Amino acid sequence: MTIVLASMNPHKQEELSALFHGHTLLIPQDLGVSYHHEEIGSTYLENSLGKARTLHKLLLDAGRSTYPIIADDSGLSIPALKGEPGVYSARFGEKELGRKPTYEEQHHLLLERMRSITDRKAYFICCMVLLIHPERWFVAQETLEGEIAFNPRGTGGFGYDPLLYLPWKGRTVAELSLEEKNQVSHRGLAARAIRSILENHLEKNPYEST
Numbered sequence: 001m002t003i004v005l006a007s008m009n010p011h012k013q014e015e016l017s018a019l020f021h022g023h024t025l026l027i028p029q030d031l032g033v034s035y036h037h038e039e040i041g042s043t044y045l046e047n048s049l050g051k052a053r054t055l056h057k058l059l060l061d062a063g064r065s066t067y068p069i070i071a072d073d074s075g076l077s078i079p080a081l082k083g084e085p086g087v088y089s090a091r092f093g094e095k096e097l098g099r100k101p102t103y104e105e106q107h108h109l110l111l112e113r114m115r116s117i118t119d120r121k122a123y124f125i126c127c128m129v130l131l132i133h134p135e136r137w138f139v140a141q142e143t144l145e146g147e148i149a150f151n152p153r154g155t156g157g158f159g160y161d162p163l164l165y166l167p168w169k170g171r172t173v174a175e176l177s178l179e180e181k182n183q184v185s186h187r188g189l190a191a192r193a194i195r196s197i198l199e200n201h202l203e204k205n206p207y208e209s210t
């Protein structure tokens with residue numbers, strides 16, 4: 001099946017291409033569409049659905065609306081910080097620095113906030129939407145649980161990967177290969193659930209082939 005991904009993040013594109021292997025994953029530029037969505041929602045679901053609906057409208061306007069769309073919104077939630085940075089993970093540190101921070105600056109700021117905190121439990125969360133049209137969509141939200149490391153470690157992945165330590169692996173997420181990360185990650189689990197809907201519900205639904 002051909003699917004369009006509502007994301008301009010090259011790291012997510014790489015992870016999702018592997019997770020949807022066997023399907024054709026396009027990005028908006030492949031269809032000549034320039035995509036941008038302002039993340040103004042207060043939940044992962046609002047944002048992922050918003051991203052998918054924005055892209056659907058752009059494709060409709062460009063006469064290319066027949067493809068299912070996949071969008072995800074994700075972040076890092078730390079219970080000891082009342083769930084922060086949460087849905088605002090991408091923008092964490094912007095207020096302090098007055099500009100978009102680098103991943104390294106975000107690590108530094110977060111480790112400062114965690115300095116005197118002993119409960120270091122944290123989760124990555126991924127909410128993934130498969131949208132057929134604005135009122136027909138499917139959703140999966142998954143987590144990857146670990147602990148905030150005392151120092152960043154590893155060079156793989158993106159975002160907060162060097163900070164999330166997985167005790168059962170003895171490594172941070174940034175120390176996993178792409179395959180290992182996809183096996184256990186919030187995005188990997190959500191993508192497998194969505195893939196199953198795509199293959200078992202949509203591809204076998206006679207209504208889809210008409």
Ligand code: IMP
Pocket residue numbers: 009039072073074075076089090124157158159160161185187
């Ligand atoms: P968004 O889903 O594009 O809004 O991105 C949310 C932010 O959460 C990213 O910029 C990253 O900082 C963080 N994030 C989301 N998924 C991951 C992940 O798999 N690893 C590390 N950081 C992530």
